[in-house]
Amino acid sequence: MNWLRPVPPSVALAQRLNSIEHEITERRRLSINLAEAFEPFMALSAQATAPTHSITVLEGLDRINAALDLATAQCQNEMLTVQPSGHRPEARLIEGLERDRPLIERGVRIRTLYQHTARYSPERLAYVDHFANGKVEYRTIDELVERLIICDENVAFIPIRDDRQVALELRHPGLVSYLIKVFEFMWGRAVPLSAGAPYETDPDGITNIQHSIAKLLVEGHVDEAIARRLGMNVRTCRAHIAKLATALGSGSRAQLGFLIAQSGILDQDH
Template identity: 60%
Template structure:
């Protein structure tokens, strides 16, 4: 209606009654020549009227900021002389801050880096960044141990990265299932995701928490298989491989395809292809029947310790 008033030069009072905000906001004013009509205020004038109180408030806030700075300046000088404090847990929001924290921890590291990298093969860009960062660690004589999932054994990019990183200071092992991503530097600082999409992270410097995470890493490390060795799956029986038995176990536990793929570090399409092969091997005609047949077949008994 304001646009119409600007285009036509005026607006009837009867029309304006449907939008009282036009008068309340002073976008229209009475026509001095005809009381039945209203004239529009120029947009530049209306804008200036609204900006003026905002600009006054900004000036007042700036004045207050200057006053507060003057008040706190003596205390800032005292703080700089005090011993620096370290935040036990810091939330890192966004990829930029996460990468900055990783670069800082890498630069400060002197002895050991422990990393957990769940999921399958990584992109070329991610591997290039990891290679550059890892090479700087190796060149300084720092030891590095990394845990991947078994699925990276089928990723040529990750295998090529592992081959280039091979040295007496670097060890790589794989495990079927891993905890979430984790990086530990000198057992003094740890970084782990704070959200499922990994766009936020936690930087942990509390000694007890970091040591706890290091123990979790060590437990998984003992269960893992060196990348150069064959995965110790039981032999394939009834046409069902060790990977497929792992999928079968998660199926009867009630996990959906997406959750199974995420836990085993494979994409959903690959996971569903394995499920189809399990169903074909057991003669299942439906998803509901598949769970029953898995439980009755005894194929999971082979994975139990004797």
């Protein structure tokens, strides 16, 4: 007959723990081997998804502003901005001042493109006056498509919704380089803000802005779309259309389009 003999609890516990500790040791050895095996692949994955090649969707003004604040804080050489005209709330102007002032103090160059209508905006002119002594250049052009911010050829920001609640942060070198070329194309055709009003009247009695309106009219755009693209309110746009009609002797909207095409004013270099 086999008899069971009691042993001290410490001995029984040690026997039970021994098998568990052995299993833990084997599991730990396995985890180390797996980590070493996957390490080369993890490094490749990290390189492929590095922030320098990323396209990030930013949702909400708080997140957009946080990303802009970080980019401007890291900017050391130059910032390029495209700012379509339109009324900017005082709070947004203050945000812009707070973001740009440290750049100027660090000696960062800033080049900004506005539409011609910004020359008649007291808010914009007051904003420009704050940085009159810095390395800042302002130019205006008749038509801009959308907002754009580029920092040091490293990162660009563009809106992807009309309400500007969603934006893209672009850190892909190819995309940023392309957007810089687009900016330089527009910059080369823009007028320095210090050069005075660009709405000079040609010998044909039509101003530069009216030439821009004529082009958009012939393309079939309605008054609201023309006003939005040229950065003016609809009433001002319609006033320019009326003056254009008077200069060409048009009695109706349909006739105006015909007279614009027939006059050859769109063939001129403005």
